[in-house]
Amino acid sequence: MDITSWKSQLRKGAAELAVLSAVENDRLFGLRILERIREGAGLEITEGTLYPLLNRLQRDGKIASEWVEDEGASHPRKYYHITQDGARLLQEMKKEWTGFARAINQLLAEDD
Amino acid sequence: MKPSDEKQVAEYIRKLRWALSKLPGQDRDEIVNEAESHFHERLSDESVAFETVANDLGHPEDYARSFLGNYEISVALGSGSPWHMMMVAFKSAGKGLVAFLGSIWFFILYGSAFVFAAMAVFKPIFPRHVGLWHKEGDQLSLGISTENAGLEELLGYWIIPLSALAAVLLFVLANWMLRVFLRKIRR
Numbered sequence: 001m002d003i004t005s006w007k008s009q010l011r012k013g014a015a016e017l018a019v020l021s022a023v024e025n026d027r028l029f030g031l032r033i034l035e036r037i038r039e040g041a042g043l044e045i046t047e048g049t050l051y052p053l054l055n056r057l058q059r060d061g062k063i064a065s066e067w068v069e070d071e072g073a074s075h076p077r078k079y080y081h082i083t084q085d086g087a088r089l090l091q092e093m094k095k096e097w098t099g100f101a102r103a104i105n106q107l108l109a110e111d112d
Numbered sequence: 113m114k115p116s117d118e119k120q121v122a123e124y125i126r127k128l129r130w131a132l133s134k135l136p137g138q139d140r141d142e143i144v145n146e147a148e149s150h151f152h153e154r155l156s157d158e159s160v161a162f163e164t165v166a167n168d169l170g171h172p173e174d175y176a177r178s179f180l181g182n183y184e185i186s187v188a189l190g191s192g193s194p195w196h197m198m199m200v201a202f203k204s205a206g207k208g209l210v211a212f213l214g215s216i217w218f219f220i221l222y223g224s225a226f227v228f229a230a231m232a233v234f235k236p237i238f239p240r241h242v243g244l245w246h247k248e249g250d251q252l253s254l255g256i257s258t259e260n261a262g263l264e265e266l267l268g269y270w271i272i273p274l275s276a277l278a279a280v281l282l283f284v285l286a287n288w289m290l291r292v293f294l295r296k297i298r299r
Contacts, residue, residue, distance in 0.1 A: 030146065031153050048170035051146060052178040056298065059186045067145075074113070075152040078145070 011043055015053055017097060018043050020082060020090040023063055029077040030054065054080060062086030113155045120162045121151045124172055131176030135183060143179055185298045189291060194283075197290050198222065204297055214293050218286060225282035231256060232275040243271055 015037075022028060022036045034050055037043050057063045064083050067076045082090065113121070125148050132140045147169065154165045169175050181204075188200040201218055204211045234256060235242040243265040245253045253260055267274065 029153075030150055046170075047150060047165075047168045048175055048178065051143070051150075051169075051175075052182055055143065055179055056182045056186065059182070073153075074156060075149045076145075077149055077153070078142075 011045065014041070014043060014097075015045055015049065016057070017090070017093045018045070019050070019053060019057065020062065020086055020093065023080045023082050024087065024090060027079040027081045029068075029079050033080065057086065062089055113152060114158065117151075117155050117162045120166075121148065121155070124151070124166055127172035128176055131173045132179065134180060139183065143176075147175075182298055185294050189294055194222065194287055194290065197287075197294060201290060201294060201297075211297055214297070218290050218293070221282060221286035221289070225279045225286060227255065228275045228279035228282065232272050232279060235269065235272050235275070239269075240265075243267060 018037045018041050019033060022033045022040070028036065030047070030051060033054070034045065034047065037045055037050075054063065054065075058065055058080070061083055063080050063086050065078050065080045068079050069076045125144055128147055129140065129144050132143060135143070150169070151162075151165055154160050155162065170178075184200050184203070188197045191197075198218060201211070201215050204215070231242050238256075240261055241258055242256050243254075243260070244267045245257075245260040245263040245265055247253050247260075247263060252266075253263075
């Protein structure tokens with residue numbers, strides 16, 4: 001496995017966590033979610049990955065959406081927010097992620 | 113948005129709508145409207161080219177495919193129907209070795225459940241042809257057969273509840289594994 005493929009798998013696994021986390025406390029539309037993930041987590045997720053993922057999370061009841069006509073915007077925007085079910089999943093994911101990252105960091109520190 | 117961009121966006125949206133024609137109207141409209149909104153949002157910055165936005169989304173057919181795969185699996189999972197889920201799993205079999213092997217595995221599991229169920233049903237009708245037989249060389253033969261007449265049959269009518277139980281357990285196991293499998297192959 002080369003580094004590109006490994007990075008791609010890592011991103012894919014983290015994408016769901018990043019999206020749920022982005023809409024945990026805010027209502028955001030697609031482009032803002034993308035910006036938050038890219039700027040906040042440095043994750044390079046493309047639009048072609050984000051929207052199908054949002055669609056799936058919504059179908060699974062983890063997020064919900066509504067169309068809003070913002071003042072000054074030329075087009076209605078689809079805003080997403082987390083549901084109770086999604087918030088529960090996010091808490092579990094955060095716990096898993098933190099534990100996993102701690103274990104890997106410890107392993108790497110031992111190697112040094 | 114520049115007038116030249118508007119034409120290209122309209123063309124992209126037309127192709128996307130066509131590629132999503134398998135989806136129910138409301139689901140299709142949601143995806144198409146969101147893509148359109150995304151184009152408007154990004155192209156409101158005049159330094160951004162249409163091609164950049166279109167490349168980030170992907171070719172309309174590829175972009176549509178990423179929704180269709182998810183959609184079929186989600187609908188199958190939502191229906192809870194083993195038949196529907198199996199059909200979607202088989203359809204995905206061409207998408208890679210794991211999906212292919214998974215489909216064969218579920219065919220075997222459901223097939224075995226079906227055979228056990230058939231044994232429970234046919235035992236009272238053809239008692240001599242359904243059973244667990246003791247063959248030469250300490251070999252055992254289980255199932256439905258016309259060739260074991262005269263051999264020692266070990267379970268008698270106990271085979272009915274045992275086969276029914278095996279059928280139910282295999283069916284439940286196959287259903288559970290199939291749901292996990294479909295969630296895993298869902299993009």
